[in-house]
Amino acid sequence: MKKFFKIILSYLLITFNSYVSAVESNSSNILKIGVLAPLSGELKVLGETILYSVNLALHDINDDSIKIYPKDSGYNKKRIVEACKEFQEEGIKIVVGPIDSSFTKELKNFDDLIFLSLSNMNSDIDKNIIMMGINLESQLLAIKKFINKQKRKKTVILYPDNNNSKHVEKSIRDANFKNTKLFKYSNDSKILTGQIEKLTNYKRRKINLNARVKKLEKSDLPKDIRELNQLKQRYTLGKINFDSVVIIDFGNGLKSVLTSLAYTDVSEKDILIIAANQWFDDSILSETSIKSFYFPSVNLKDFKKFNEKFFKTYQYKPNEITILSYDTIGLIYYLWKSDVKINSASDFNFKKEIKAKIGKFKISENKVIQKLDIYKLEDNNFVRSKL
Numbered sequence: 340m341k342k343f344f345k346i347i348l349s350y351l352l353i354t355f356n357s358y359v360s361a362v363e364s365n366s367s368n369i370l371k372i373g374v375l376a377p378l379s380g381e382l383k384v385l386g387e388t389i390l391y392s393v394n395l396a397l398h399d400i401n402d403d404s405i406k407i408y409p410k411d412s413g414y415n416k417k418r419i420v421e422a423c424k425e426f427q428e429e430g431i432k433i434v435v436g437p438i439d440s441s442f443t444k445e446l447k448n449f450d451d452l453i454f455l456s457l458s459n460m461n462s463d464i465d466k467n468i469i470m471m472g473i474n475l476e477s478q479l480l481a482i483k484k485f486i487n488k489q490k491r492k493k494t495v496i497l498y499p500d501n502n503n504s505k506h507v508e509k510s511i512r513d514a515n516f517k518n519t520k521l522f523k524y525s526n527d528s529k530i531l532t533g534q535i536e537k538l539t540n541y542k543r544r545k546i547n548l549n550a551r552v553k554k555l556e557k558s559d560l561p562k563d564i565r566e567l568n569q570l571k572q573r574y575t576l577g578k579i580n581f582d583s584v585v586i587i588d589f590g591n592g593l594k595s596v597l598t599s600l601a602y603t604d605v606s607e608k609d610i611l612i613i614a615a616n617q618w619f620d621d622s623i624l625s626e627t628s629i630k631s632f633y634f635p636s637v638n639l640k641d642f643k644k645f646n647e648k649f650f651k652t653y654q655y656k657p658n659e660i661t662i663l664s665y666d667t668i669g670l671i672y673y674l675w676k677s678d679v680k681i682n683s684a685s686d687f688n689f690k691k692e693i694k695a696k697i698g699k700f701k702i703s704e705n706k707v708i709q710k711l712d713i714y715k716l717e718d719n720n721f722v723r724s725k726l
Contacts, residue, residue, distance in 0.1 A: 375436030479514035544575035
């Protein structure tokens with residue numbers, strides 16, 4: 340199987356390069372696009388998948404005027420710099436990639452290049468870098484709108500204490516949340532549980548439950564017996580001082596927070612639970628007692644269609660990030676066909692909302708904002724919210 344994929348990749352690289360020569364010899368009106376992806380090292384498979392996604396975009400656009408120049412970004416500063424110099428030598432202005440924000444300092448030195456990074460670390464256009472990933476500000480704007488429509492008045496925003504904390508806090512400020520409490524938690528699960536206990540006033544509510552149970556156990560009244568049986572199914576008694584919670588985490592971190600909330604008797608029946616950075620990951624169902632929560636995301640229908648098309652073409656499931664490279668190629672082509680002279684990153688600002696595979700998005704006032712849908716994980720299914 341690996342040999343099969345290598346053959347496909349080699350064919351694509353040859354096709355891209357021969358495509359370049361053919362178009363150069365026949366037309367001066369061409370669109371040159373560089374692709375900077377990890378084609379070696381630990382992330383080699385991801386880089387190759389990005390190239391396959393680019394190839395799908397080319398197939399769907401079906402215009403011989405597009406030229407693709409793929410280059411290996413590797414995973415170190417030296418290789419990134421070498422690739423950028425090669426782009427300059429080949430007269431390339433627009434580059435799709437790299438996949439993360441680790442080398443923004445180096446990219447800014449190449450101010451004659453425009454990078455459409457696949458990272459989601461910044462919603463703002465930063466000099467010559469536009470990050471096309473599903474950024475946190477876009478997610479928070481969708482979450483804020485949803486919370487307001489649900490008429491929730493007391494929101495707690497939970498986020499991990501790590502290197503991204505300042506980025507999270509900036510995104511929260513940019514989204515202009517009101518009536519919210521910020522709560523930063525530890526990555527250590529043992530410490531986290533204690534922090535969630537404190538947040539939810541768990542010990543006081545536990546005492547309330549035990550006191551009420553003892554009182555009811557002394558009564559023979561039918562209504563008290565019914566209440567006693569109900570309370571024995573609970574861990575606490577008493578209200579929580581918030582009506583909605585937003586968890587800015589993913590993977591094991593999100594699972595740990597949800598588990599701690601379930602342990603402290605925070606029920607999705609009473610509290611609106613919303614998670615960010617969730618890409619339809621149903622593995623969470625087997626690792627937490629909370630089986631129902633909301634999250635902002637790309638359009639599920641289009642996301643599935645893209646994955647199915649990719650699988651049908653290449654016989655394996657793509658990484659989520661690859662749909663971004665598909666849409667980015669489409670965006671560049673759209674601007675080019677609209678006769679927009681792309682000389683700097685600011686030229687990507689436009690008033691019109693764009694419909695892409697990830698959904699709708701807009702680049703204006705030097706900011707990338709995606710219009711995301713709200714989905715609910717319910718009964719082992721992802722259901723799009725009507726609100």
